Amino acid sequence: MKRNACLIPLYVWTAVFVLFPLAIVVYFAFTRDTGNGVALSFESFTRLSDPMYLGVILKSFKIAIISTLICIFVGYPVAYILARSKSKMKLVIVILMLLPMWMNFLLRTYSWLSILENTGLVNTLLAAVGLPKIRFLYNEGAVILGTVYNYLPFMIMPIYITLLKLDESHLEAAADLGANPVQAFLRVTLPFSVPGILSGVSMVFVPSVTTFVISQLMGGGKVPLIGDVIEQQYRVVNDWHFGSALSVVIMVIVLVFMYFINRGDVESNNGNGGRLLR
Amino acid sequence: MGEHILELSGIYKTFDGMDVLNGIDLYIEKNEFLTLLGPSGCGKTTLLRIIGGFLTPTEGDIFYKGKRINDVPPHKRNINTVFQRYALFPKMTVGENIAFGPNIKKWDKKKIDRDVDEMLELVSLRGFRDRDVTTLSGGQQQRVAVARALINKPDILLLDEPLGALDLKLRKEMQIELKRIQQESGITFAYVTHDQEEALTMSDTIVVMNGGRIQQIGTPQDIYNEPKNAFVADFIGDSNILCATMVRDLEVSFLGRSFECIDRGFGENTPVDVVLRPEDVVLNPVCEGSPCGEVVSSIFKGVHYEMRIDVEGETIIAQSTINCPPGSRVSISVLPENIQVMHKSEMSPDRRIKACDKVNLEA
Ligand SMILES: Nc1ncnc2c1ncn2[C@@H]1O[C@H](COP(=O)(O)OP(=O)(O)OP(=O)(O)O)[C@@H](O)[C@H]1O
Ligand SMILES: [Mg+2]
Numbered sequence: 095m096k097r098n099a100c101l102i103p104l105y106v107w108t109a110v111f112v113l114f115p116l117a118i119v120v121y122f123a124f125t126r127d128t129g130n131g132v133a134l135s136f137e138s139f140t141r142l143s144d145p146m147y148l149g150v151i152l153k154s155f156k157i158a159i160i161s162t163l164i165c166i167f168v169g170y171p172v173a174y175i176l177a178r179s180k181s182k183m184k185l186v187i188v189i190l191m192l193l194p195m196w197m198n199f200l201l202r203t204y205s206w207l208s209i210l211e212n213t214g215l216v217n218t219l220l221a222a223v224g225l226p227k228i229r230f231l232y233n234e235g236a237v238i239l240g241t242v243y244n245y246l247p248f249m250i251m252p253i254y255i256t257l258l259k260l261d262e263s264h265l266e267a268a269a270d271l272g273a274n275p276v277q278a279f280l281r282v283t284l285p286f287s288v289p290g291i292l293s294g295v296s297m298v299f300v301p302s303v304t305t306f307v308i309s310q311l312m313g314g315g316k317v318p319l320i321g322d323v324i325e326q327q328y329r330v331v332n333d334w335h336f337g338s339a340l341s342v343v344i345m346v347i348v349l350v351f352m353y354f355i356n357r358g359d360v361e362s363n364n365g366n367g368g369r370l371l372r
Numbered sequence: 373m374g375e376h377i378l379e380l381s382g383i384y385k386t387f388d389g390m391d392v393l394n395g396i397d398l399y400i401e402k403n404e405f406l407t408l409l410g411p412s413g414c415g416k417t418t419l420l421r422i423i424g425g426f427l428t429p430t431e432g433d434i435f436y437k438g439k440r441i442n443d444v445p446p447h448k449r450n451i452n453t454v455f456q457r458y459a460l461f462p463k464m465t466v467g468e469n470i471a472f473g474p475n476i477k478k479w480d481k482k483k484i485d486r487d488v489d490e491m492l493e494l495v496s497l498r499g500f501r502d503r504d505v506t507t508l509s510g511g512q513q514q515r516v517a518v519a520r521a522l523i524n525k526p527d528i529l530l531l532d533e534p535l536g537a538l539d540l541k542l543r544k545e546m547q548i549e550l551k552r553i554q555q556e557s558g559i560t561f562a563y564v565t566h567d568q569e570e571a572l573t574m575s576d577t578i579v580v581m582n583g584g585r586i587q588q589i590g591t592p593q594d595i596y597n598e599p600k601n602a603f604v605a606d607f608i609g610d611s612n613i614l615c616a617t618m619v620r621d622l623e624v625s626f627l628g629r630s631f632e633c634i635d636r637g638f639g640e641n642t643p644v645d646v647v648l649r650p651e652d653v654v655l656n657p658v659c660e661g662s663p664c665g666e667v668v669s670s671i672f673k674g675v676h677y678e679m680r681i682d683v684e685g686e687t688i689i690a691q692s693t694i695n696c697p698p699g700s701r702v703s704i705s706v707l708p709e710n711i712q713v714m715h716k717s718e719m720s721p722d723r724r725i726k727a728c729d730k731v732n733l734e735a
Contacts, residue, residue: 261459263457263459264459264462266426266446266455266459267453267455267459267460267461267520268447268461269426269445269446269447270424270426270446270447270451270452270453270455270521271447271452271472271476271520271524272447272473272476272477272524273447273472273476274447277476278447281472282461285463286463
């Protein structure tokens with residue numbers, strides 16, 4: 095009785111801030127404007143079979159997957175070195191890494207623009223030493239760079255936190271049993287850190303699939319992603335029905351993705367090791 | 373006698389300016405069961421970790437079959453360890469833990485499979501092969517740790533208080549089991565414990581340590597019957613350690629009386645320590661010529677009674693199958709061969725001895 099009473103605020107919260115907006119999105123997705131009112135319709139979904147939209151969805155996932163992989167391969171070593179370091183500077187470095195996370199997202203991305211644009215820092219330096227300018231911006235690479243830069247800390251942190259919990263004595267035991275440092279890493283450290291990697295993946299992958307700020311700024315509108323299309327439907331074309339249908343589709347795909355990731359997590363994790371999301 | 377499989381020479385270890393090991397010289401013979409015995413914090417684990425390669429000594433050398441191995445990393449030493457806190461791999465089953473070493477060494481899969489079963493049998497964990505190690509009790513984990521190390525058939529097995537988490541009965545069983553394993557496999561065991569009884573029952577050689585120094589090395593019989601100093605005597609079993617004066621050869625005086633003994637060569641009127649084992653103190657009805665005292669307490673210990681007797685201000689512990697109730701007066705006697713005379717140790721392990729040093733100085 096009492097326990098249930100305690101949960102009431104949670105139910106209210108979920109209803110107001112999760113279910114209600116979701117219901118509105120679903121409502122728009124499955125309806126159509128008939129001029130004199132709305133009617134149930136699957137028209138928005140049939141429009142999705144247009145190859146252009148499929149292409150955008152595929153590209154969004156491609157960029158998100160590449161960005162997430164880069165985040166793993168860059169973030170893991172950083173997290174590993176940080177977690178194993180005994181340096182007194184460790185805390186300072188961790189805070190420095192987190193600092194951009196506390197800075198406004200737009201601001202962070204704009205700062206990359208000023209570094210990479212044609213008249214930006216890098217190209218000015220290149221010109222100064224007599225080298226030809228390089229076109230960094232407004233292509234897929236730029237969008238990936240922006241995504242990796244923005245979400246890398248969200249990969250490093252969960253891995254770092256998981257690795258902190260790794261018991262030194264397990265590495266000693268591995269060495270004792272004949273494992274060289276590489277074998278000890280592959281057989282002890284890496285399996286132990288899988289939950290951290292999976293947390294990182296969920297924190298990087300989901301926002302990168304749906305980002306539109308990064309693709310607009312770094313891609314200059316030349317690399318439209320699914321987030322851009324949805325945003326356009328709401329703000330420019332004013333077709334909320336189609337925008338909602340796109341959102342629902344993306345949400346379902348992401349949910350399926352997350353289901354598999356979480357299942358891997360449960361399998362590799364028997365209650366120890368860390369995760370940030372649940 | 374046997375081949376020296378491992379030699380430690382002048383080992384010092386300092387942690388943040390704190391001396392933990394102060395000049396350890398020790399050799400381990402092939403196939404022996406050697407026990408490092410000492411109180412908590414005396415440096416046993418530190419010494420074992422130096423042998424295993426997890427720590428490098430601040431000073432001194434380690435030789436393995438005559439070769440200096442100070443700089444050889446743990447994974448290249450043919451030495452395995454049963455860690456004090458087991459250090460089992462949490463994401464693996466019991467079987468996977470035990471097979472870790474053989475898998476690294478790429479043994480034949482069938483052999484691994486067979487040996488794992490054999491090991492499980494050995495540590496009485498048949499049927500536990502697929503259990504998650506985190507669901508095991510402390511004692512079961514400890515036995516997995518033993519199996520995981522033993523399967524590698526190392527030249528030396530280091531065991532850091534491997535039976536600490538077991539109840540008395542299982543502990544006794546595992547003591548016998550480990551001893552049997554050691555004798556059958558011919559693996560050299562270096563065993564750490566702070567339980568003197570365990571050390572006495574299992575070891576070929578006991579190394580008594582205190583404060584980062586070796587106090588005495590010897591067989592269990594040597595250590596028990598002829599402790600070299602008051603610390604060893606005190607640490608090995610309940611004993612009465614008394615201040616005494618060696619009057620001349622074959623005569624020692626303590627508790628205000630003169631006793632016949634079998635020791636010589638201490639000089640005349642030399643201050644010494646005397647050890648009397650409780651089981652060697654004979655209680656008699658009061659008679660002239662032997663020290664008398666009053667029984668302060670008497671506790672039934674299963675087979676015998678343990679009595680504390682106040683004699684001339686000293687408390688003497690005696691064991692006897694006949695109970696003398698508290699308050700009764702008895703006199704005590706000791707056979708000459710049961711009086712163990714020792715040089716005074718530079719290191720006084722407890723206050724009792726310091727107090728009695730003072731008496732000696734005043735005398
Ligand atoms: N890494 C370390 N850093 C600083 N001091 C240490 C370290 N390892 C051990 N010590 C200190 O060295 C001393 C001896 O420790 P050690 O673990 O060898 O004792 P031990 O004889 O094994 O005791 P126990 O029976 O309690 O296990 C202790 O005072 C301990 O605090
Ligand atoms: Mg210890």
